[in-house]
Amino acid sequence: MRAVLTVVGRDKVGIVAGVSQTLAQLQFNIVDMSQTIMQGNFTMMLMCELSATDVDFEPIRAQLNQLGQQLGVQIRIQREEIFDTMHKI
């Protein structure tokens, strides 16, 4: 299963480290990533992969939300298909 993780917020020390460490704990493999500053906002997008197919998203979201609060950024995780479906015919 592949998911897109987006991180948006004010830039500070430790965002990439914090996010990647949590993803490693959750057994997510990062397959692609991009990071930029858009209109003064730190914006990072990660494509990550989990080998398990049947995953309960609630605890994953809860953990990422908690991390987002600690780092002062907003972290979202969504399965890849929603973006594919919306933008590809």
Place this chain on the structure above:
Amino acid sequence: METSQILETIRMIDEENLDIRTITMGISLLDCIDPDIEQACRKIYQKITTKAAHLVEVVNAIEAEYGVPIIHKRIAVTPISIIGAATAATDYLPFAQALDRAAKQVGVNFIGGFSGLVQKGYQKGDEILIHSLPQALSQTEFVCGSVNVGSSKSGINMDAVRDMGVAVKAAAALSPLAPAKLVVFANAVEDNPFMAGAFHGVGEADVVINVGVSGPGVVKRALEKVKGQPFDVVAETIKKTAFKITRVGQLVGHIAAQRLAVPFGIVDLSLAPTPKVGDSVARILEEIGLETVGTHGTTAALAMLNDAVKKGGVMACNQVGGLSGAFIPVSEDEGMIAAASSGALNLEKLEAMTAVCSVGLDMIAIPGDTPATTIAAMIADEAAIGMINNKTTAVRVIPAVGAKVGDNVEFGGLLGRSPVMPVNTASAADFIARGGHIPAPIHSFKN
């Protein structure tokens, strides 16, 4: 994957209120028919709580995984007048109570199908159902009812129109919210996922999943980028946006049906507003160039919007159905509320608008002393528009007991709030007293 596309999707959800309005499970109750009403109610409860046992849990998981809000989970069942006709009961309140208990048990937001289809005439169960409606809707929390009184093929049952005027008034007298759960249709569709008019048609599969999408805020934002440009550009922009919104509905419905192991029915391509700022169909019409919704030009703008939404949405999904188009409820749309409060939008203009968009006079508060015959006459007018134009029309008006024109009525939640709107006070009593049937119209010589 393009990062700009990822951010666009996230912006639609976060800032422009893109959501799936409802995932509605349609459940046939034909196999619950029993001559003993208590036994029939037991079978109904059993079937609904078995088939929909995992509906809420599955939908919540999908919401978490895809990060798209799914606002309501609902159930639609076979019109109860058909199930009730087999019994000797003279009151169908027990059916409504059984549906309500089942809805509570599985955790859905609404259950629709306390309904009858009477466009051509009454069978035994229809009359009992209509007389049971006021009690059924005021004594239950989740049950919604609807009655189809006319169609392009059968004409309009004016006896039913008269009786529904009485039923709407009686429901309002028992509970202020009851009329908000009651829709009177012409050309009702059998796979509509939206309440209060959802029911599961007899031609449908045993159990299906239908999806209703939303997203007026997304269309409004897209149109802000083409200010002043010609209508071709406006229509094209709406089509592209509708495509994206509807694709999400198709994806979510497909996954829900797969996980629940039931067939996927249809996506209802709708722009369904909420009272929240940034989620209004009226504001789209104003973005197209009207100072206030309700002014001259509103009907043309709405006609184009409605058509462009369908054109964009049809390509986005396998099967389209339901009501599909822009909804124009007054109390559920922040822009409509503002226009009705300022006097720019009146009932007559709303009636004209219903000729070109989905459904009809929806969620409109009217003075509590409006006679039942006047409400019936409104129903007749809407049914006539639907009958002649081969489209679904409906009436969901709420007589606000004790309130007068200009007062505000609060319904709460998605149902919103509405100013009490003025109604033409000249009588239609003799017109309604005639009863009988308006014959089906001729379908050629269209002028």
